[in-house]
Amino acid sequence: MSVKVLTANRLTDGEAVWLGANGEWLDHIDGALVARHAEAAAALEEAGKAAIKSNLVIDVNVIDVEERGEHLYPVRLRERIRQLGPTVRLDLGKQAEKPAANAA
Amino acid sequence: MYRYDEFDHAFVSARVEQFKDQVERRLAGELTEDQFRPLRLMNGVYLQLHAYMLRVAIPYGTLSSRQMRKLAHIARTYDRGYGHFTTRQNLQYNWPALKDMPKVLDELAEVEMHALQTSGNCIRNVTADHFAGAAADEVADPRPYAEILRQWSSMHPEFSYLPRKFKIAVTGAERDRAAIQVHDIGLHLKKNEAGEIGFAVYVGGGQGRTPMVAKKIRDFLPVEDLLTYTTAIMRVYNLNGRRDNKYKARIKILVHETGTEELTRQVETEWLALKNSDLKLPQTDVDAIDSYFRPPHLPQRPEGWSALASARKADHAFAAWVDQNVTPHKNPDYGVVTISLKPIGGIPGDATDAQMDLVADIAEQFSQDEIRVSHEQNLILPHVAIADLRIVYDLLLTDSLATANAGLITDIISCPGLDYCALATARSIPVAQRISERFADPARQADIGELKLKISGCINACGHHHVGHIGILGVEKKGEELYQISLGGSGDEVCTIGDITGRGFSSEEIVDAIETIVDRYLEVRTDKEETFLAAYRRLGAAPFKEALYGEAANAA
Numbered sequence: 215m216s217v218k219v220l221t222a223n224r225l226t227d228g229e230a231v232w233l234g235a236n237g238e239w240l241d242h243i244d245g246a247l248v249a250r251h252a253e254a255a256a257a258l259e260e261a262g263k264a265a266i267k268s269n270l271v272i273d274v275n276v277i278d279v280e281e282r283g284e285h286l287y288p289v290r291l292r293e294r295i296r297q298l299g300p301t302v303r304l305d306l307g308k309q310a311e312k313p314a315a316n317a318a
Numbered sequence: 319m320y321r322y323d324e325f326d327h328a329f330v331s332a333r334v335e336q337f338k339d340q341v342e343r344r345l346a347g348e349l350t351e352d353q354f355r356p357l358r359l360m361n362g363v364y365l366q367l368h369a370y371m372l373r374v375a376i377p378y379g380t381l382s383s384r385q386m387r388k389l390a391h392i393a394r395t396y397d398r399g400y401g402h403f404t405t406r407q408n409l410q411y412n413w414p415a416l417k418d419m420p421k422v423l424d425e426l427a428e429v430e431m432h433a434l435q436t437s438g439n440c441i442r443n444v445t446a447d448h449f450a451g452a453a454a455d456e457v458a459d460p461r462p463y464a465e466i467l468r469q470w471s472s473m474h475p476e477f478s479y480l481p482r483k484f485k486i487a488v489t490g491a492e493r494d495r496a497a498i499q500v501h502d503i504g505l506h507l508k509k510n511e512a513g514e515i516g517f518a519v520y521v522g523g524g525q526g527r528t529p530m531v532a533k534k535i536r537d538f539l540p541v542e543d544l545l546t547y548t549t550a551i552m553r554v555y556n557l558n559g560r561r562d563n564k565y566k567a568r569i570k571i572l573v574h575e576t577g578t579e580e581l582t583r584q585v586e587t588e589w590l591a592l593k594n595s596d597l598k599l600p601q602t603d604v605d606a607i608d609s610y611f612r613p614p615h616l617p618q619r620p621e622g623w624s625a626l627a628s629a630r631k632a633d634h635a636f637a638a639w640v641d642q643n644v645t646p647h648k649n650p651d652y653g654v655v656t657i658s659l660k661p662i663g664g665i666p667g668d669a670t671d672a673q674m675d676l677v678a679d680i681a682e683q684f685s686q687d688e689i690r691v692s693h694e695q696n697l698i699l700p701h702v703a704i705a706d707l708r709i710v711y712d713l714l715l716t717d718s719l720a721t722a723n724a725g726l727i728t729d730i731i732s733c734p735g736l737d738y739c740a741l742a743t744a745r746s747i748p749v750a751q752r753i754s755e756r757f758a759d760p761a762r763q764a765d766i767g768e769l770k771l772k773i774s775g776c777i778n779a780c781g782h783h784h785v786g787h788i789g790i791l792g793v794e795k796k797g798e799e800l801y802q803i804s805l806g807g808s809g810d811e812v813c814t815i816g817d818i819t820g821r822g823f824s825s826e827e828i829v830d831a832i833e834t835i836v837d838r839y840l841e842v843r844t845d846k847e848e849t850f851l852a853a854y855r856r857l858g859a860a861p862f863k864e865a866l867y868g869e870a871a872n873a874a
Contacts, residue, residue: 223365223369225344225345225351225416226345226415226416226417227369227370227415227416227417228365228366228368228369228370228415228416229368229369230367230368266350266351267350269347269350269351272351272365273365273740289797290794290797291736291745291794291797291799292367292736292742292794295367295736295737295745296367296368299368300368300737300738300747301737301745301748302665302737302745302747302748302751303665303737306368306398306413307368
């Protein structure tokens with residue numbers, strides 16, 4: 215079943231980030247605050263609007279993810295590529311920092 | 319090459335200072351993203367999937383070695399050691415931080431470069447034939463006129479908020495290498511019967527979600543009327559182009575909905591009022607700009623021909639590269655070298671900082687300090703002596719820049735696609751890589767002959783798929799990448815939009831589907847002289863559809 219998380223790009227360098235349970239913006243999706251029902255998803259939307267005003271991030275979006283064991287797996291390929299980096303340059307992006315599943 | 323005058327320097331420096339202040343205010347929270355976004359876009363700064371992207375303008379695709387070295391330096395210092403040459407003769411950096419942008423623009427300004435008008439609803443960077451000033455078949459060099467258009471359009475107050483972006487391309491040869499008929503305005507520089515230089519004017523071409531071939535609205539426009547006539551077109555568009563619907567806002571839609579005859583009438587009426595205005599180009603001004611583009615002094619080097627003959631004989635790979643990547647120069651002792659940025663299995667258009675430095679060194683020593691960027695995402699050395707081809711080839715070989723595939727099936731145009739681009743709906747680079755690997759065998763490529771394969775990762779068509787002899791469009795369907803094929807497109811002087819074959823193919827199926835089409839072409843061509851495009855034009859889609867989908871495909 216898909217649940218939702220809040221994602222954005224960091225203002226200073228454009229890096230993809232996800233809103234963590236502690237209210238911080240995280241560099242990796244695991245640890246993101248997960249919304250499991252409509253009210254929680256609405257709260258994420260509100261958090262997104264507030265985040266834009268805070269000037270820490272831009273291009274804020276609620277996205278669908280699946281919970282796979284301890285990991286969060288974005289439903290759309292676009293989001294999986296944002297999570298890892300270009301599939302044609304495995305030496306770049308977040309995938310270059312830590313071992314991770316193949317985006318495709 | 320054109321050199322900035324005092325006005326140009328002051329103009330670009332002022333813009334860098336302005337943007338520096340805007341970035342500081344944004345980072346300090348004094349500007350919201352809604353306020354800042356249009357400002358950053360006017361300076362070429364986009365937001366992509368993983369980071370910001372900076373698009374650097376390379377006017378009419380012309381670079382000096384010094385400029386290329388600066389691009390390499392920026393890639394190394396502020397990015398991840400590479401850049402991506404685009405289908406609009408520009409360069410994109412995929413990873414720069416916002417805080418570094420003013421420094422990057424400062425560095426660019428040092429070598430008379432900038433990122434202005436690489437985004438937004440303005441007149442974009444003017445493109446031109448990448449063989450300009452060198453090709454044997456050229457009537458006149460299109461770059462002086464592209465430069466005049468650049469100066470006129472830069473920050474033009476009347477045309478900075480058009481209904482939509484606006485692209486102008488100029489070619490100076492009968493053979494159209496600049497794809498002018500898929501631009502908002504296409505200018506074909508030619509001579510009339512009296513031997514005077516002028517332009518055939520095309521309007522309303524474009525790709526994207528509604529591809530259209532431009533309509534010729536004037537067969538011969540004298541050079542002195544270049545700006546008056548262009549202004550007349552812009553005014554008609556600015557006034558009547560749709561602003562209510564982004565997808566119907568390009569001039570191609572206006573031309574289509576108004577009708578060519580009526581639109582031409584409107585332009586000519588507007589022009590009558592402008593024809594003798596201050597915009598009429600004095601010959602002295604044209605000559606002043608033209609003087610920057612005078613052909614370089616090329617010493618006679620007849621010894622090259624015998625050296626070339628023996629070098630060819632001794633090395634088959636070198637001979638293949640000369641045949642494929644060297645085209646005739648105006649001076650018979652010279653050639654125009656295409657440096658392929660399409661190594662087998664590589665990323666089309668990407669070049670590392672080291673490769674950029676190497677090309678700069680080679681150009682300085684062997685090509686009169688000149689480099690061009692082609693819209694086909696390759697680099698060009700416009701003035702290489704035949705006598706120097708062997709050494710240039712050997713130098714290019716040292717960093718994987720000597721792939722002998724210009725114009726062949728592995729010389730694929732590909733947009734960045736979903737690997738980088740926020741607008742993309744599917745990946746395009748991996749498809750290009752797999753097709754390149756499938757057709758890697760040089761003998762097989764040579765047998766197939768000229769075949770332009772172009773891939774876009776979304777309907778915006780940055781990969782020019784509509785004018786690919788074989789075009790591939792990646793879309794997202796039910797959460798999966800799906801690739802639609804079109805056939806018979808062409809961006810040259812006989813411009814056509816490709817025909818969609820039918821249902822699309824999955825990522826797993828697409829390379830086999832392309833091979834099926836190519837194999838069918840090899841079966842049906844009259845002989846090796848009949849190119850894929852010629853065969854398609856003779857036979858139509860039927861044999862290819864039948865190969866792809868079976869006989870049922872043509873029953874309807």
